[in-house]
Amino acid sequence: MRIAVLVKQVPATEDVKIDNKKGTLIREKSEVETNPTDLTAISQAVRIKKTIGKGEVVAISMGPSSAIKTLREALSLGCDKAFLISDRIFAGSDTLATAKVLSRALQQLGPFKIILAGNKSSDGETGQVGPSVAMQLGLCFTTYVTSIEKVTDDFIVIRRLTETEYERIKLKLPALLTVTKQVCEPDLPSLRNKIRALELKIPILRATDLGIADSEVGLKGSPTKVMKIFRPKIFRKGKIIKVGNVRKAVKEILLFLEKQGVSSQW
Amino acid sequence: MVKQEHTDSIWILCEIKEGRIIEASYETISRAVLLSRKKKAKLCALALGYNIERRDLQGLIEMGIDEVYYSDDVRFAHSLPDDYVQITISVLKKHKPDIFIAAATTFGRTVMPAIAAGLNTGLTADCTDLDIDCKKGLMIQVRPAIGGNIMAVIETPLHRPQMATVRTNLVSLPNRTPNRRGKIKRINFFSSKNSEPCSEWLDSTKIGSKMPLDKAEIVVAGGRGLRKAENFSLIRKLADELGAAVAASRAAVDMGWVDYHHQVGLSGKTVTPRVYIAIGISGAVQHLAGISSAKSIVAINKDPSANIFKIADLGIVGDLFEIVPKLLQEIRKAKGRKR
16 A cells, blocks of 8 residues: 655744835744644554554655755664755645645555655644645545544545544545544654665655645745735733732632632632 | 626535534635625525534525525535535536635535536635735635744635635624525535445544534643643633633644644634743744734743743733632632632
8 A cells, every 4th residue: 555645844943033124034043844743644654554554654854955954864663765856946835735735645656555754844834735736637536634543445544633523434435534643642763763764765846846836835825825925913911910929829819710700719 | 617607796614514504604604795795796605414404594685695506405414525515516606606715614525626626716725814806806815824924815816716715713604684585595415426325424432522623612731841641630620620621832733732623723723812821932923823812811920031921911920820719729729718
């Protein structure tokens, strides 16, 4: 069984500044990491392969050349192969354009029985790329997967979490699943895989390799446009008390609760 | 879809659970009514479900919808994306709306990207605000990014419909105008080629929650400052005493101290309680974004420079491990006196 995992490299920090003149982001540190939920997806993919007993797990990342590091991490966690999808013309792609590129890559590198991805990235947090890829490839899909109960060559049974319930869904394969962190505890890399990860060659696919024109991707190929960015204001004036005395602090809290009408219900 | 083909109408997706339209969809109507007033556009609702309560459809008209398009079919019983997405796409292709929005629930976040892909148009996730740029006639979509540290203003200039999912629990439900007139039309679709769905619902287990977080009047929330899983019981005890719901910051959830459905913030729930008590929560923007609509906020944190104090109405700088047990004791005492 061939399984693909979509992984993304994200900024490791949420500390950002705005260039007020240009209205663009200034990233203070260029520290990056692999999107945490994608690490879960990788470990889950490797586990499915082990359960089935044969096949291969292919990690695919779209991003700048620095994303090689994320793909090495994927290999060290047990992925068999890794591909970087990278081209300057991809920069500025929104979720539709990103999904277009990933779909093309999956078609070229496929066929895959299962495609896994984290349910959202920690930077954009849209959660849109997974379902968009599924639609563009005409695949069966589901989201918010919290556990995988059964996998055969033809179908998969999963549990997913909605606002009110856990659902069990059976999907015919091929299918695309986006998983939450609950799905499994990410593995630690083995020494053997770490060494292998350093030795394996990671091919880079460019737009031309995938037959993608520049009108389809990047800022040009993205229906949504970021018009401006600003810093949210969510401050209010309050009373701050430094407590030397615990009893006084508790008294203040109780007074506050009483004012809000909380204690009247006791 | 490219722009020249579209009409002026604004459509919303009504999510239906067990035959009833969910509240989050009504909130979406509040948003859409504002947009339609500015654009002077017709307002339409799409309702696909099974055993749909008919007075809910009528209710949509009273809330300001001009035309309701619905289908009552067993294949929509469990909100699986397969047919839902296909049929929505075909309806939208036929009616060519200018704007199509849905609540950013797990369902909305699942089907909307697929629908947008099928229509080859843009979709903005999790908007906190929608408006109309009257000059350009475009929908302004505002969404938080980078853990809420940044707000982005997004537009979809050339593709139609302009699509967005909207964060829930932020605006009030629409007013009703009894006897308002509108059309309710059943959608006729021919059984599509994929007559055998690719996914199948097996069963569901309701999440046992004593107190739904998004409806709670009082919320007690814990964060990293609790230091370890066992200490989270302090939060639960205090919540119990106050008849409050239990919430947590992303840090506490990521560390596995408490389940995800307790998470408040940008990547969790938005809450609007009368009192929010934040304990050992530093107040990352990501968390503040979920509580900024709370009517009042009490914060207990030992770091005087913690961000949470910028938003708190009452900020207590001190050790939670001393304060919370004492607070529990005093509340129990006070209750004892009244009994």
